[in-house]
Amino acid sequence: MINRISLLAVAAAFTFVMAAPSADAQRRNRNQDEQQGSAEDRTMSPQIGEPILAAQECLDADNLSCVINTLTPLLGQGPNPYEQFIIRRMRGVAYYNQDRLDLAIRDFEAAIATGAATQDESTSLRTNIGQLYIVSERYSEGIAQLERAISEGATLTPSLTMLLAQAYAQAERFTEGLRYAQMQFDNASPRERRNFDMLLLYFQQLNRTQDQLRLITQMVERWPGERNIWTSLVALMAQTNNESGAFEANKLMYLNGMLTDERELVRLAQYYSYFEYPYRGAVILEREMNAGRVSRSAENLEILANMWRQAREYDRAIPVLEAVAQQGGGEDYLRLAEAYYQENRLAEAESAFETALARGGLNRTGDAQALLGTVRYEQGNRQSALQAFRGCTQYSESRRTCSGWVTFITNEINAERERELLRRRVEVEECRITIDAEIANITIVGTEDDFDDEGRAMVTVPERCQPFFNTYGEQIGGPGFEQAAAETETETEAG
Numbered sequence: 451m452i453n454r455i456s457l458l459a460v461a462a463a464f465t466f467v468m469a470a471p472s473a474d475a476q477r478r479n480r481n482q483d484e485q486q487g488s489a490e491d492r493t494m495s496p497q498i499g500e501p502i503l504a505a506q507e508c509l510d511a512d513n514l515s516c517v518i519n520t521l522t523p524l525l526g527q528g529p530n531p532y533e534q535f536i537i538r539r540m541r542g543v544a545y546y547n548q549d550r551l552d553l554a555i556r557d558f559e560a561a562i563a564t565g566a567a568t569q570d571e572s573t574s575l576r577t578n579i580g581q582l583y584i585v586s587e588r589y590s591e592g593i594a595q596l597e598r599a600i601s602e603g604a605t606l607t608p609s610l611t612m613l614l615a616q617a618y619a620q621a622e623r624f625t626e627g628l629r630y631a632q633m634q635f636d637n638a639s640p641r642e643r644r645n646f647d648m649l650l651l652y653f654q655q656l657n658r659t660q661d662q663l664r665l666i667t668q669m670v671e672r673w674p675g676e677r678n679i680w681t682s683l684v685a686l687m688a689q690t691n692n693e694s695g696a697f698e699a700n701k702l703m704y705l706n707g708m709l710t711d712e713r714e715l716v717r718l719a720q721y722y723s724y725f726e727y728p729y730r731g732a733v734i735l736e737r738e739m740n741a742g743r744v745s746r747s748a749e750n751l752e753i754l755a756n757m758w759r760q761a762r763e764y765d766r767a768i769p770v771l772e773a774v775a776q777q778g779g780g781e782d783y784l785r786l787a788e789a790y791y792q793e794n795r796l797a798e799a800e801s802a803f804e805t806a807l808a809r810g811g812l813n814r815t816g817d818a819q820a821l822l823g824t825v826r827y828e829q830g831n832r833q834s835a836l837q838a839f840r841g842c843t844q845y846s847e848s849r850r851t852c853s854g855w856v857t858f859i860t861n862e863i864n865a866e867r868e869r870e871l872l873r874r875r876v877e878v879e880e881c882r883i884t885i886d887a888e889i890a891n892i893t894i895v896g897t898e899d900d901f902d903d904e905g906r907a908m909v910t911v912p913e914r915c916q917p918f919f920n921t922y923g924e925q926i927g928g929p930g931f932e933q934a935a936a937e938t939e940t941e942t943e944a945g
Contacts, residue, residue, distance in 0.1 A: 491530075491531070491532060491566065492532045492566065493530075493532065494530075494532065494533050494536070495530075495533070497527065498524055498527065498529050498533045498537075499533075501520055501521070501524055502521070502524070502533075502536055502537065502540070504520055505517045505520040505521050505540055506540070508520060509540065509543065509544065512547075514544045514547055514548050517540065517541065517543075517544040518541055518544050518545070521537050521540060521541045521544075522541070524537050525537060530566075531564040531565055531566040532564070532566040534560075534561075534564045534566070535561050535564040535566040535567055535571075538557045538558070538560045538561035538564070539557070539558065539561040539575065541557050542554045542555075542556075542557030542558045542561065545557060546582070551582050551585060551586050552586070554582055555579055555582050555583065555586075558575050558578060558579045558582070559579060561575060562575055562576065562579075569602065569603065572602065573599050573602045573603060573604045574604075576595050576596075576598055576599040576602070576604075577595070577596060577599045577604055577610070579592075579595045580592045580593070580594075580595030580596035580599060580613075580617075581596075581613065583595060584613065584616070584617045584620070587620070589617050589618075589620045589621035590621050590623075592617050593614065593617050593618060593621065593623075596610065596613070596614055596617070597614075606633070608634065608637055608638060611630055611633050611634040611637065612630075612634045612644075612645075612648065614627065614630040615627055615630040615631040615633075615634050615648050615652075616648070618630060618631075619631075619648070619651060619652070619655075622655075624652050624655040624656050625656065627652065628652050628656065631648050631649050631651070631652040632649060632652075634648060634649075635648070635649040643673070646665060646668070646669050646672075649665060650662060650665050650666070650669075653665060659686065659689060659690055660690075662682075662686055663683075663686045663687070663690065666679060666682050666683045666686055667683065670683055674706075675706070677703070677708045680699060680702070680703050680708060681703075683699050684696050684699045684700060684703070687699060693721075693724070693725075694725070696721070697721040697722075697724075697725055700714075700717070700718045700721055701718070701721075704718055704734070710743065712738075712743060712744050712745060715734070715735070715738045715743060715744050716735065716744060716750060716753065718731075718734065719731040719732070719734050719735035719738075719753070719754075719757065720753065722734065722757075723756075723757050723760060728757040728758075728760035728761040729757075729761040729763065731757050732754055732757035732758050732761060732763070732766070735750070735753065735754050735757065736754060739754070746773070748774060748777045748778060751770050751773055751774045752774050752778075752782075754770050755767050755770040755771045755774055755785065755789075756785075758770065759785070759788075759789060762792075764789045764792040764793045765793055767789050768786070768789050768790065768793065771785055771786040771789050772786060774786075775802075775805075779809050779810075779811045780805075780806045780807070780808075780809035780810050780811040780812045780818075781806070781811060781812060781813065783802050783803075783805045783806035783809060784802075784803070784806040784812060784818055786802045786806075787799045787800075787802030787803040787805075787806055787818075787821070787825075788821070790802055791821070791825060796825050796828055796829050797829070799825045800822065800825045800826060800829070803818060803819075803821055803822040803825060804822065806818055807819060807822065814845075814847050814848070815842075815845055816842045816844075816845025816846070816847045816848030816849070816852070817842075817845075817847055817848050819838055819839075819841050819842035819845070819848065819852075820838075820839065820842045820848045820851055820852050820855070822838045823835045823836075823838035823839040823842065823852070823855060824855075826838060827855075827859065832859055832862070832863065835855075835859060836856060836859050836860070839852045839855040839856045839859065840852070840856055843856065871929055874928055874929050875928075875929040875930065877914070877918070877928070878918050878925070878928040878929055878930060881911075881912070881914065881915030881918050881919055882918075882919070882925070884912065884915065885909055885911065885915065885919050885923045886923065888909040888910075888923075889907050889909055889923045892907045892908075892909065893907055906922055907922070907923070908921045908922060909921060909922075909923055918931075
């Protein structure tokens with residue numbers, strides 16, 4: 451059931467909504483009236499006429515009980531049709547003014563039934579009966595009376611057109627009543643808010659979305675300060691998948707101070723994010739949080755953090771993400787870790803990744819562990835990085851990536867070992883050449899001090915070579931030491 455529409459105010463005097471006949475109808479009615487009877491048919495006897503005059507005085511004095519008590523006995527005195535018409539119509543007015551609408555309707559219908567009314571009087575009475583039915587919430591009966599009055603020549607005045615549109619709406623007969631809703635809108639001069647509202651109601655009930663949108667757009671232009679009109683416009687644009695239009699309307703509402711509800715403000719910020727303006731959306735949302743119009747709930751903070759991240763403003767996202775993580779779980783710490791990483795805060799990122807994995811509940815645990823390995827590697831912690839990468843090879847989403855990292859780091863470590871070994875081999879060989887040359891020189895030109903008691907030549911070993919050779923030129927360490935020792939032992943045994 452739709453909300454009840456307020457009906458037009460019914461005047462206290464017996465005029466209601468005026469339904470004057472058209473010029474053609476008036477000519478037709480005069481001809482019909484001439485055929486109804488002579489002037490004597492509309493006369494009153496003194497026995498009836500005098501009480502009727504007395505009742506009129508009571509009516510003028512607003513003494514309604516006096517009117518009813520004076521007229522009712524006259525119906526038992528055999529009044530002629532015209533007298534009955536006058537009595538019924540006058541008593542009906544009294545009943546109406548007492549808000550006894552059923553009795554007023556009964557008398558007005560009886561007045562028409564006398565056949566003594568002119569066409570104009572009949573049309574006017576029928577129009578009033580229709581209004582009384584509508585006021586009594588007997589909408590279909592009221593519509594029938596008004597439609598008949600129109601067919602008898604009543605002019606469709608603006609008030610009568612509006613009344614019919616209202617009645618059809620109350621009866622939920624929107625398809626039939628649309629013509630009156632459109633007519634009251636088209637003929638209104640000037641058009642008032644109620645004219646727009648009535649037509650909009652019909653478009654809404656008949657699901658004529660494009661017509662609603664057209665009419666609401668006109669209303670926004672006419673009443674730009676009316677928040678409910680803007681709200682309807684936004685809803686319609688969203689309904690018709692016109693998201694960009696809804697976004698623009700929301701922006702205008704915000705600029706005009708019409709958005710105050712938390713849900714609306716959050717939705718506006720999300721619109722900015724959706725249309726690739728996350729920075730502006732985050733600024734608005736943060737401003738409204740600071741102003742207290744949007745709560746710092748976990749959900750709202752997460753929206754804000756995501757917009758800062760989307761805008762690549764990680765330094766502004768981090769404080770929000772920290773607040774969210776304190777209230778949340780693994781996924782929240784994962785987002786915080788990623789923000790730390792983007793800001794090159796690697797130690798904090800490593801700690802946050804570890805917390806995220808410890809808290810659990812991650813959508814892609816393998817990916818998180820791969821990121822932990824990456825952070826450790828970038829800090830130079832290859833062994834702990836290797837441990838993380840080996841751990842994430844067990845997850846399908848990260849197995850290939852992590853296996854690649856394991857191979858890369860292992861090869862890198864092995865390559866460094868080989869390079870170090872090669873460097874030391876070169877260094878040993880350089881020392882061997884130097885020392886051998888020195889021994890050869892001493893053997894040829896050396897003095898007694900250059901030999902020990904056993905006659906072995908002794909050399910001064912350069913500092914860089916001391917880890918590898920002793921004073922006799924024997925290798926004591928470094929690459930090739932074991933082989934050199936074995937060769938010396940073989941030579942000793944052979945000697």
